[in-house]
Amino acid sequence: MILVANITVDLAEFVGEYAPSRIEKNILDILSASSHKYRYSSSKQLEFELALRKEIINAAESLNRSGMDFEVFRKSRCNSRYWERTNQGGFVLKDDAAPSQAIQDIFTNGFKYATECATAMIIVYYKALLELYGKDLFDETFPKIHLMNWHHIDKNLTEVGLMQRETDYLPGDRRYFDNPDVSPLSPEMQGENVIDMGNGRFYGHGMGIQRAEAIIRELNENRKRNAKESAYLLDSAGRPDFKKLADILYPR
Amino acid sequence: MLIRNAFCYADRVRCKYGTKALKSAFCSMAEQDKQSAADFINNKKLKFSSLFLLIPEIFKLSVYEYLNQRNKLAIKLCGKMLKNQDIISKSGKISLEDEEAIPQVLKWILLTGAADDGLCDDYDEILDFTASLLINTYHDKTILPILANLIFKRNRNGYYIHDLVWVFFHCYDSDALKLIARYLRSNEPSDIKLACKLLGLNAEEFNVKKRYSEYLAYLKENEPYLRFTGESFLRTSRPRPYNVDWDAKYLCKNADDNLAQTEIALLDAFHSAEDNTKEILCRYSQKLHRKSVDAWKQWLHNPIEEQIKIAAAKLGGRK
Numbered sequence: 331m332i333l334v335a336n337i338t339v340d341l342a343e344f345v346g347e348y349a350p351s352r353i354e355k356n357i358l359d360i361l362s363a364s365s366h367k368y369r370y371s372s373s374k375q376l377e378f379e380l381a382l383r384k385e386i387i388n389a390a391e392s393l394n395r396s397g398m399d400f401e402v403f404r405k406s407r408c409n410s411r412y413w414e415r416t417n418q419g420g421f422v423l424k425d426d427a428a429p430s431q432a433i434q435d436i437f438t439n440g441f442k443y444a445t446e447c448a449t450a451m452i453i454v455y456y457k458a459l460l461e462l463y464g465k466d467l468f469d470e471t472f473p474k475i476h477l478m479n480w481h482h483i484d485k486n487l488t489e490v491g492l493m494q495r496e497t498d499y500l501p502g503d504r505r506y507f508d509n510p511d512v513s514p515l516s517p518e519m520q521g522e523n524v525i526d527m528g529n530g531r532f533y534g535h536g537m538g539i540q541r542a543e544a545i546i547r548e549l550n551e552n553r554k555r556n557a558k559e560s561a562y563l564l565d566s567a568g569r570p571d572f573k574k575l576a577d578i579l580y581p582r
Numbered sequence: 583m584l585i586r587n588a589f590c591y592a593d594r595v596r597c598k599y600g601t602k603a604l605k606s607a608f609c610s611m612a613e614q615d616k617q618s619a620a621d622f623i624n625n626k627k628l629k630f631s632s633l634f635l636l637i638p639e640i641f642k643l644s645v646y647e648y649l650n651q652r653n654k655l656a657i658k659l660c661g662k663m664l665k666n667q668d669i670i671s672k673s674g675k676i677s678l679e680d681e682e683a684i685p686q687v688l689k690w691i692l693l694t695g696a697a698d699d700g701l702c703d704d705y706d707e708i709l710d711f712t713a714s715l716l717i718n719t720y721h722d723k724t725i726l727p728i729l730a731n732l733i734f735k736r737n738r739n740g741y742y743i744h745d746l747v748w749v750f751f752h753c754y755d756s757d758a759l760k761l762i763a764r765y766l767r768s769n770e771p772s773d774i775k776l777a778c779k780l781l782g783l784n785a786e787e788f789n790v791k792k793r794y795s796e797y798l799a800y801l802k803e804n805e806p807y808l809r810f811t812g813e814s815f816l817r818t819s820r821p822r823p824y825n826v827d828w829d830a831k832y833l834c835k836n837a838d839d840n841l842a843q844t845e846i847a848l849l850d851a852f853h854s855a856e857d858n859t860k861e862i863l864c865r866y867s868q869k870l871h872r873k874s875v876d877a878w879k880q881w882l883h884n885p886i887e888e889q890i891k892i893a894a895a896k897l898g899g900r901k
Contacts, residue, residue: 403742404703418742448816479744480819491819506817514718515663515711517745521817554718568818 332361333369334376344373353387353528354380357500366497371573378462378576383502385458389437390525390533393454396440400447400536402518403478409435409442413477420449420478429472430465433457447523448479450535451504454525455490455570463579471578486574493566501528504568507542509549511557519552526567590625592632601635608636612643620648630656630695634705641672655680655687663711664704685720688712696728700741714749723753730761734768737776744815747780751823754810759801759824766794782822803868807831828852831864834871834878851886859890866893 332339341362350358357380361368370376401407403419412432413421423432433456436443445453456475460468476482480491490504499505507522522545524532533539537548542563549561589597596604612619623633633653637660640646646654658676661669676684691712699709713729716722729750736743750758765777774793778785781797807830813821830836832852833845841849852863871878881892 403744404707417740446816479815480817481815483819488819493818508812508817510812514714514749517710517714517748518816520748520814523816 331364331367332358332376333367334373335371336369339376344376348373348377348380350380351384353384353501356528357383357502360498360500364498372580374580375573375576378579379572381462382458382570382572382575383500385461386454386502386525387527388461389454389457390527391539392437392457393440393450393535394533394539396437396443398436398440398450398535399444401444402446405444406446406449407442407444409439411435416476416478418478419445420476420482421445422477423475428465428469429475430460430468432475433460433468445477445535446479446518447535447537449477451490451523451525452477452479452483452487454533455487459575467579486578487570489571490568493564493568495566496569499526499567501526505532506564506566506568507532507534507545507549507561508564509553509561510559511553512549513552513554516552519549521561522549588627589629590627592622592625593627593629596632596635604632604635605639608639609643612639612645616643616645616648619643619645620650624650624653628653628694629698630691631698631701631705633657634660634695634701634708637669641669646673651680651683652687652690655683656691659684659687659691659712660708663708685716685722688716688720689722689725692716692725692728696732699732699735700739706736706741710745710749713746714752717749717753721753723755723757726750726753726755726758726761730758730765734765734773734776738770738772748814748816751810751814752812756801756805756808756824759808760798763794763797763801766797779820780823782820782824803865804831826864828860828864832860832867834867848882855886855890862893862897863889866897869897 332341332344339362341358345355345358348354370379399407406415406419406421408415408421412424412427412435414424416422423429433453436453437457456472459471463471471486472484475484483491493504493506496503503526505524505526507524509519509521512520522534522537524534524537524545527533527539530541531539532542532545534545537545540548546561546563550557553561592604592608595607608619608622611622623636633656637657640649640657646657649657654673655676657669658673658680660666661673662676692709695705695709695712699706709732713725713732716725717729729746733743733746733750736746759781762777762780765773766781768774768777775785777783783793783797804826807827808824809827810824811822813823815821829849829852833841833848852860855863867878867882870881881889884892
């Protein structure tokens with residue numbers, strides 16, 4: 331059920347006014363049919379969540395096409411024009427680089443970059459927000475960026491690093507496939523961070539856009555000898571604080 | 583000052599004059615007599631770092647065949663860990679005889695190589711893989727103190743620790759927590775910060791003077807009920823590598839064991855309580871069980887509301 335300002339949303343009416351895209355309509359249907367009460371203080375807040383989820387999916391598709399390689403932190407690479415590679419293998423925005431340009435460069439010159447699956451998720455979030463905020467607001471909101479899996483995350487995005495069980499799982503959620511019996515020589519295959527792309531498909535950096543079974547198969551191929559447990563999708567998700575991010579675009 | 587007896591000649595050359603001098607000495611020997619060059623590094627006391635640094639020269643000067651089994655196997659393992667096709671093709675396959683010696687050679691790599699952590703990315707990666715094989719495949723927990731030391735040393739120097747932390751907690755042993763807890767007493771703020779992060783403690787909330795003893799008391803109370811989760815830095819920004827199995831603590835037994843019907847009924851009632859109430863029940867149950875099993879059985883015989891009332895009164899409402 332969706333509530334805006336404590337009033338149940340009439341889905342047909344909202345759809346008529348907002349004209350959601352196919353994926354946004356899919357999200358609306360799940361929210362509306364849920365036993366959980368999804369509360370928003372305004373229609374703008376709800377629209378923002380729909381739009382950001384859509385942009386997360388678009389950004390995941392773009393990153394998948396960008397040519398960015400998969401590499402473990404020790405072998406990560408970045409475009410030194412915008413980013414400084416740290417001793418840990420993360421990327422820190424250079425002082426003289428514009429955050430918006432630096433994020434855009436990953437999508438334009440993907441071949442100059444290589445990192446692992448968690449950092450790719452953070453890149454997806456930044457790109458999605460860049461699309462919604464526009465260059466100026468993005469640069470103002472994220473003046474310093476440090477890309478390294480779920481660490482050094484900007485205060486406006488900290489929630490994406492945490493995972494919890496949800497009543498419903500929605501397109502645009504960050505999910506995780508765990509591989510408990512991973513080979514000791516492939517720690518990078520201990521799990522796969524993915525974006526739920528809707529319709530049962532997931533984007534994982536290094537794996538592409540795949541169905542759950544294909545991701546599980548690939549993780550299972552990297553298990554230890556005599557492995558007993560299969561890889562599986564965890565019953566939890568990581569989500570940004572959509573309301574906090576909406577407030578940045580629509581200050582009250 | 584170097585302790586002469588702890589170092590073989592090759593290590594002394596490296597430590598005193600540097601890598602270039604080590605390579606130069608090795609090459610001079612190999613050009614004259616390959617066996618002498620091999621003897622130079624076949625020494626029982628050789629540190630892994632010296633062997634690692636000489637791998638290109640060993641192949642270039644065809645000394646490989648003259649090496650002892652430890653060195654040959656260490657080089658084969660390096661090739662496999664680094665997925666370095668050149669080393670793999672030149673060093674050959676790991677034989678059946680090698681298989682038996684692997685744990686011993688891995689341990690030699692870690693014990694003698696850890697001091698030179700930071701030599702280069704490939705070297706550090708070998709140490710990580712070595713630790714992973716020893717913990718995950720050979721279940722060797724004796725290396726945990728070395729790993730804890732490596733994790734904190736790297737953290738102080740700003741180097742990558744995530745894979746090593748993952749390996750460390752994969753031992754699924756509460757000794758790992760005790761080793762990390764020692765760093766709560768460190769004078770180095772970055773050690774304390776990392777220890778708190780790894781143990782799931784809020785560094786700001788913790789009483790600076792008492793944090794170590796408080797954590798040990800917590801561990802003593804909960805050790806039999808700890809469960810390792812497999813959570814890692816790859817999955818979340820705040821991994822909880824372990825948690826307390828409340829069902830087990832409440833019943834004062836492993837909740838994975840076969841449970842009697844009465845125990846299942848007790849757990850059903852227990853699950854209906856709020857989280858903070860569950861915590862009170864667990865603490866009281868465990869405390870009472872330790873004091874008197876008879877009194878504990880009697881308390882557990884009460885309906886859940888009565889259990890809560892007694893536990894809250896006895897614990898003074900403390901969580």
